[in-house]
Amino acid sequence: MKDGFLRVAAATPDVSVADIAHNVTNIIARIKEANSRDAKVVVFPELCMTGYTCNDLFLQELLLDKICDGLKEILAASIATDMLIVVGFPFFLHNSLYNVAAVIHEGKILGIVPKQHIPNYSEFYEARHFTTPGKGYERITLTALGDAGKDIPFGTNLLFQADNMTEFILGIDICEDLWMPIPPSCEHALVGATVIANLSASDETTGKDIYRRELVRNQSARLVSGYIYADAGEGESSTDLVFAGHNIISENGTILKETSRFHNDMIISELDLKKLISERRRMSTYETILPKDAGYLILPFHFHHVGTTNLTRTFTQTPFVPQNKADRDRRCNEILNIQALGLKKRLAHTHCTSAVVGISGGLDSTLALLVTAKAFDMLGLDRSGILSVTMPCFGTTDRTYQNACELTKILGATLKEIPIHEAVNLHFRDIGHDSSVHDVTYENSQARQRTLILMNLANQTNGMVIGTGDMSELALGWATYNGDHMSMYGVNCSVPKTLVRYLVLYYAETTKEQKLHDILLDVLDTPVSPELLPPKDGKIAQKTEDIVGPYELHDFFLYYLMRFGFRPAKIYRLAKYTFDGVYDDKTIYKWLRTFYWRFFAQQFKRSCLPDGPKVGSVALSPRGDWRMPSDASVNLWLAELDKINPDA
Template sequence: MNAFGIVRVASATIRTSVGDPAANAREVVGVLERTEGCDVVLFPELCLTGYTCADLFYQPTLLNAAVDALAAVVEANTGQPRIVVVGLPLGVGPHLYNCAAVIDGSGVRGLVPKQHLPNYKEFYERRWFHPARGEEPAEIDLLGRPTPFGIDLLFPVEGAGDAGRDVILGVEICEDLWLPIPPSASQALAGATILLNLSASNETIGKSAYRTDLVVGQSGRCMAAYAYSGSGPSESTTDLVFGGHCLIAEDGRMLAESRRVGDGQPIERGSYWIEADVDVDRLTFERRSAATFEWPVGPVRPFRRIGVGLGLSERPDLKRFVPAAPFVPANGPELNRRCAEIFEIQVAGLAKRVERLPAGTTLHMGVSGGLDSTLALLVAVKTLDLLGMDRKLLHGLTMPGFGTTNRTRTNAVDLMEHLGVSSETIDISGLAFQSFRELGHSPFGIDARHMNLSAFRAALLELPEENRKDLTFENVQARLRTFLLMSRGFVVGTGDLSEMALGWSTYNADHMSMYNPNCSIPKTLVRFLVLYAANHEFPAGPTRDTLTSIAETTISPELLPTSKRGEILQATEDSLGPYELHDFFLYHAIRWGCPPEKILYLSRFADFSKPYPPALVEKTLRTFITRFFAQQYKRSCVPDGPKVGTVSLSPRGDWRMPSDADASAWLRWAEQD
């Protein structure tokens, strides 16, 4: 495992020689030799003998050979910083148990017997095995040493320092998972973060889908990683065929899945395995954030904790997918449904607010020709259509100023016309110019007291590019736009989640509205949804062309003067850094509580739209942290709006933070460079 609590788990199935434990041990050892980089390696139920030995399980010859095979596996793993879990039958007093042996570099650390034995249809386990009830001996002699035995065992990792403090293994066997309350549920409530299931589940039509749902669902309910290893087709096929299905899930999401019999691929009868890196720190954060975890039920019994050895190691690779755009739906069969769901949540939120307004109330919106106002406009139009109201009740106001370009102004006017809303254009340049004079402000050092507006515009065009910083010049224009909108009536907001996180808004200007359907939509998702609407809802024609042009326009508040050619010089991402990075940071910092060092580590494995130099990534992360802390005061008083995804910064919902909190601890990593 590494310093960020990431544990590499392998789930393996072997070529089984039914009734030949020595051969099976050789297969297990062969897999271990090829999975040296893994921290935990899981094998199937009764893998050292074969699950299908039937009445041979009564034979001392088989049972003794199974123990010898276990010794061979222990010897192969001696001194290794790795945990291995194998299945075998063990006689304990008058009973025979179906057991999982947990092995680390020092030997067998514990034995977990199976609790729930299937004895229906094709299964007859109670013919041979005794179900574990918690009354078994707490310890047995195995391989010449006393070994913990029982259903009350958990295995916390030792030797990995702080990184391993929350890495705790819980073990259950096959049928245990299929119960209404699996043992793994109690193990998770007692602290287990990685749940392991040794299984021998035969294949029948449709069974694999249900099995997958069980594994993924249990990982989600337990807020844990769940690894499942199934016996393969080299088990006896006298009556059944076993599929060799291996799965690794984490917190309700599949990380890795093996091939299996019946998946349409050529059948693999040899040993194979899957690997995935599970993030235990993420699981711990999720459990701490979920106030209902461990309540109202607790573990059914006290658990004994048996330490297992696992060291720290740094790996150049990461065996888990790190999405570069975690807020954006992935391409695939569910893409359309996900996009429709996002729009419907936004529409449903705005619709409830609109229907509480007096009949015939006009909705007002600032339409700039940028991404955010375009998405809000699409949502508002869908809302009026849902409510059976005339689109003309939506009044779009475009308010060009000193930084507005012909492209954005044209796009704004054209889009409103295409969508059939009422629209108006008010040039705010004159009002802003008068405000500067009344305030006694000289924008960029230009004394405007004895100029007219035309002369002032001409002076702005002569400004050198390096002298284009004037916050008052920007804020006056932004507040004038909000003043004009709110003077009309009910205002639909347009600001997005990324801007909220960074405080990229003018207080009591674009920061404010009566309702904001975009408040939990980050910038990368805004762009994606606008393009999605262009390509799926307006597949051809001028609306699609306008939406595409908007999506391709440089992101800018257009509050600073343009170039002499009327081009945008104020590119937001030139000031803040790429929004693609900011949204990546936002997701991992807020959704999963990742410290900055871990965010930087994960960013190395994300496939961004283009390669970013490490220095730029670090600089942008510093900007994100600094602004996120400094701009909380704006988030403390934002308008109502719907939560759409897993991250929200609403002060009434997900995010409560002091406006005067100190970011020093979060920036310490940067000081160490």
Template structure:
């Protein structure tokens, strides 16, 4: 459902060279994984025999027992559509290969021989095995007497015309390949699997790079990587970086502590990464058999690749020519092994909070510094409401002036109280300006707005959109005119969430001369202001914390009888937390509304009801489509994250498109 598949990485207990013991344990663990709805189950390299058999690999008995074990494993899963990947030594074309074997529905779908054989220090694989490079390239072809089959059996398995096939006792002709395709599911989320074996990943040009460009969105690696000081972190980074580079899920299963310890120790490292993020990893050196699971989003990976030019420019015909095919894979409709963050824009790791917030803040400051210098602006003019967005913008301006070695008095903050301004926001604006040492001016807009109501014939008792927008445009007019008279530029305060929803008045707060918050959604604005507060002195921290606790409001409608904010944005639109969640998955991954709601139910379980999520989704879709005309002409501003709605950066959309299909 929605392109989710459960993957499993397994490290079994084993006895070196005891194929019977190892086979039983592999079957037991694979059965457990398949019963837990795992679509692909990956075991370590040479797990049927043990990686450390050394010269025993040249014993006829061990090779025969290995093949018998593979037959037993295949037979154990005759009725399962799960793919089981196991490692064993396998003779093909008169040579011995270190292979990954893939079984499904009782058949050997294909085998992948290892390409890069380590032969230094503690590893001497070339002593026992041949490289599968020529086999995978298909260079044997028909000249060697081995045909390329157009199809095998009747279960939907097949190898394309360019693949080498090898007759294997008990299985017939079997494709030799490191690339697999799967028939597309009902959501079009086709799975394509690429294969590496251990050392393949550590080379200068890992096979997974080409496989990913050809379409592989799941890379599996059967490995036997020994434990050395510092190697664990290096190995983890390799897997994460390769999954990011390939924009794929990467399943890594390595040999464990029950391998021979004659000269080295193995830790049983299990990892599953998705597009640069580690989503499942075990604690190493476990003496019991272990399985880690992850629910990966293949549909999301496929959609993200559509916008990546490097994935579109690659000629994948040669890779597809050697592909084998799995007979369909079972997707999942519940997520047990995937965390869905309710705040995807906000750094989730507390350890990296300071680093990420500092980097975001520095990007904002660097962008503004360049604009101030390039425009030869003497001053920065900003409307200060006492709300969250203008607070972050002022903090950025203040730090930028320090960066440029300019006095804080060069910053002109204007507080412009109107019909809905409350004492709380006004006092916070004044206090913030004083603590930052900027010049503060107050311009009351009520008299000018009443005059304008009279000029255009609007009844000031009619609290409609005109009533609100007159105030917003009056404030922008004041800012622009004062910036002209002071030789400065107006700093925009609107954030990415407001831009997405069109929650601004056209040609009012919609407009500025440089918008420092334009790529930062509301949830991230809150995060950065909170981070800044925690790193500030007591007085500044106190006012910032109070601003964080103030309801989000444009304050364009009169306060309630007690003088408190009556117009609360999130009561009208729905929680910004929900809208930011929808924006992230909609703009970045092209998720359908049904999938947005599916994910939101996991992310906000216990916090928002299904009705609240549905209502917010309808608001998001309607406003995102109908408010594009505002985004088509927004001011310049720095891109901070991977999502930008600037028509000059990441988002181009017709202003008059229909949203009916999305609702």
């Protein structure tokens, strides 16, 4: 919980309709199971103490009288746990019958929340038995429960907050409440609820599971919340309906866990509450309401054991890249169109008749050339107007040179080769630099010479220099200031390196030209390198990831720093968990420290970036997503890293 993770469960117990003793026994069995698996919250289905399908038996005095007996057993069982337990039952009060959820913790009922929307259509006829409550809350006493029944809050406007984990505030929906145009959980969230528990009895019909899943997922996204959906299952009466126990745990639009239907089960996952709070903090339109102004009562309780929650949920090693291939292909096609449309607009606006691309045979310049070709196609321009410039120098290898030339020819662009050895050596003589000293001056002189050529060629051809640098390089400052750092329009500026690979792969898989396919695959197989140092035995000697670290790690760090504002300790923990077996702890720590140092130190390069299209939720444009002072200190972040140093 120190990281903001809270383990929660949605459980479907075996039920026998109207057999409270049987049902309570099975509810308690699920409570014990959830407790043994270290859950802090367990949510049960709607009316699970009696069964949802009791129908007119709900009006029987004997059934209602036995509810308190069942509650006593559940309260007694809850004492041995440190969980919040949410259970549903019919509740008789003020001469009316309510469909309610009781929130229980350590032998005490914290509050009782009634269902607000009573369905009375198609197969549902709850209005025959249950009453719609008024808004608000009151305090009641259940004498049958003894001391545990005194002064219990009852009403719609109740929230439940852990006093030692203040990010956790629970609100309640009951089944139909979710299906309404404005579910009660909308108001709960605006008052502060970060997690919604839905006790449901949703019968199964063909295709309904798809709609239900999307409803839960979308509501968690709309509310920027966790959503625990517990559904009635096998054991309910099959007179007219079948229930499938479709339990779902969702977080801000992502399904973390769900059961396979048609058998009773329990699912467990961890909600990241700090992530949810971070999202709400970032969204200026997420306007909260003070509980007192909304007529809400927040009921505190205390978890006795708050520590680091062991994780069972998964985190992708490539958070910028969808894991499902169909989703990934759709994303790649969308991004290529965004990049090309942005460039199309800029070319049309400036009346440029050519585009100048420095092509190296590497991933980034390959993607930039593919995007430029697509933009020219959109404008109806001949691709010969794309000036693809290769500028071999000290570090250029035959492999990258040949790929650059062949790629240009296949795409129908105009190839121009300008070796820069002589010009760079002349520059070395001018500034008095020893060409045998392969330092930053040696490297950057080449990069700036290339940019000088590209800019002047653009002037010469009424053209525009297309930037090739990607977002990962910008995050790390792995670009020569006023060298490859600069262009007239940067098409890759918000595409991280891990995603660049998949964009090129997608193009290779969807092209109908076999030769283009083969070249793109070879580009993908080429080590990432600026090729500024002489090769060894004809092969690339300068590999970027050996110097600054693996891009898959840096993109992982960048995503959680930028998207959710996570602190270094949490990012380190997630990286260790996610890359277990790929990198050891010391390696992850080393590159995380490198990442923070470079990210802060290199902001000055990002403060003057050229224009370029935003393609995802994370971007580094100084005019939009990331406004950071170039002189910001990294000391606070490095100090936390010092505390978690695995060598300390």
